[in-house]
Amino acid sequence: MTTFSFHKKHSINNFNIKIYISTLLKGRIMKIINKIFEGIKIEIDQNSYGGEYVKMEYDSRQIENGDIFVALKGENDDGHKYINSAIQRGARLIVVSQKIEVKDSGINIVRVENTRKILGRLAGNFYGNPEKKLKILGVTGTNGKTTTAYLLHKFLKNSAFIGSIGIKIGKKNYPPVNTTPESLDIIKYAKETLEGGGKYLILEVSSQGIDNFRIEGLRFTGAIFTNLSKEHLEYHKNMEEYYLVKERLFNQVKEDGIIVTSIENSYGRRLKERYKDAVTYGYDRGDYRGEIIDLKLDWMKARIEGVKGLSTIETSLIGDYNLLNILAATAMVEKLCEDNKGLPEKLKKLNFIEGRMQIIEERGIKAIVDYAHTEDALESVLKTLTKCNYKKLYTLISGTGERYSEKRPRLAEISEKYSDYTMVSSNSPRNEDPMEIALEVAAGFKNARYSTYDIEVDRIKAIRKLVAQAQSGDIILLTGKGHENYQEIKGEKKEYREIEVVKKALQ
Known part of the structure; x- marks a missing residue:
């Protein structure tokens, strides 16, 4: 509670007290807003709520009293249509990308150029930037993303997995919505991972996820490129655009980060040309190489080269394409300076990945x-x-x-x-x-x-x-x-x- 003390000789009327209190409140509101929107260009259209905020949501159905609602524009829907619903449920800060009019005067309205583009940074600011305290690894490509990312999850201790087959954090499993969730969800999962003692956050990164700013603001410790082939061309205009969107992931790798790419694909070789320090893998060329020695329907044995202290592996993940996935994950683990001695045993114990062979x-x-x-x-x-x-x-x-x-x-x-x-x-x-x-x-x-x-x-x-x-x-x-x-x-x-x-x- 704020108390006021005035000298007897000053005559203070109720009007002046109201102005003073209003000024204090506005200052408090601006302090909170500036902290949440640090690094983001904003326009404040309404500021009258001076309380604390509980959590952040982009789905109005999840809003509770004291929450922040971010109105996102999507391909088939527009979150601005649900602002009144969010307010009725208790939203106290509305983040928009267009001018709106609301009847409730007890809320704050902040306008930005593109709510989807700033969502990740906004969420990071609000939740204490948990993503900056984790090592984030991304895997992208047309095929092999899920298997490679899941192998990383199995190989690396204290890691969480976010991908098309679900979200796995500690002993908790959550169903997937998209291959790459909205940036707000990624930040929430990062927070949960960190609070559970996690060290790594492993993401499957889709081209639509990149193009819709779902990884915007993240800085990756490492990223893997598996391959690129004709797919999603109903979304991307052509293969060149498809590749350039994928390439944006690697622009977000830290300066001292690790880039791993297959050179069995022309687009992987192109990525290597741009990022000269990238680690490469392939069947008979690259820094990491492999060859299948024996193959059955539910088992294969392969010879691998380039991995310190490891020459052969046995696994239920069969086929040349899975050999490449294993090489990619193994290369990343080794370059992270993590112990790879347990990898052969982990591969043996891995029965299958859901929906993959x-x-x-x-x-x-x-x-x-x-x-x-x-x-x-x-x-x-x-x-x-x-x-x-x-x-x-x-x-x-x-x-x-x-x-x-x-x-x-x-x-x-x-x-x-x-x-x-x-x-x-x-x-x-x-x-x-x-x-x-x-x-x-x-x-x-x-x-x-x-x-x-x-x-x-x-x-x-x-x-x-x-x-x-x-x-x-x-x-x-x-x-x-x-x-x-x-x-x-x-x-x-x-x-x-x-x-x-x-x-x-x-x-």
Whole structure:
């Protein structure tokens, strides 16, 4: 409580006291606002609330009394529409990127140029900059992000993982929303990681995440580039733009940070040309190299070079593409000066990564659930399987609605090359007609007779049909869904879990 003492000879009326109190309040408000918005250019449109703030949210449904609400503009929605709802729920500071009018005079309104762009810095200021006290590692690329990032999480003690298969902090698991969450969420996860004694925060970094400023303001201790191939071109105009967005991640690596890149891809070699000190990896070239010695469906042995004190590994993560993922993660761990002696044992114990070559076996039939939804990923998985022992290989492929459509016929062309039989089905058609998508995919079959492929847009029925045809010794490869737990149809996400569907079909 503030007390006032006045000399007897001064005549102080109530009006002067009110002015004095108002001045003190304005000063307190400005002190709090300046601290939260440090380093951010702002315009204050209204300042009348002088209390403390509890937490920060961009979803008005999560607002409670005393919170800060940041109105974000998205591709399909605009947070400015929900300002009144946020105020009704108790928001006391509204951060906007456009002039607004509100009836409630007991709140503060601060305007910035772009709320999404400043959200990370704003959140960092508010929550005490936990991200600056952690070592942040980012992994980007078209394919291999999840596996490489998850390997880092398994290799590094006291690390948290944020990616497409979920968020893992200590013993807590949270469901994913996007591959790379909003910057505010990343800061909150960083705070939780730090409070739990964490040292590393490992992020899968998507091109959309970079382009939408979700990693804005973060400084990375290290970053890995896996590869780049045709994907997300419904979002990016062309491959050049796609690459340049990815490259922005490496601009945020600290001066003494670590950049690791594959040189099995022309874009990885281009990255190496720009960042001369980047560490490289590949099959037979680069600082870290590897070669598969022995391969089975659920196990492989590989020789690796460049890793101090480590020459061979055994793992359930099979295939040339997984060998590259292992090399990338191993290179980063070694360059971080972390002990790599336990890596072989950790690789042996790693059974599978959810939705990545996940095997379910029943009655001698091996069903494999894999996220492969790009041309390169599908071909990599199929190439690997052709090196394993089986009688027949059945493959399910599908085009995704409202996503890069030029790849659709290529999926059929690739499957036809390696599979004995292909089922074309549906994968989150969104607002497109699933049969039209399937027909676009099937147009890629060059030599196949209808007896070697089928179309069934009901994905559950498609899987049942494949299981009904398969015999002991056969492999059923189900691609495209992997870890995802939904089918998106006409704006509605319906629960769907591929693992459960195939388990039930095999029984």
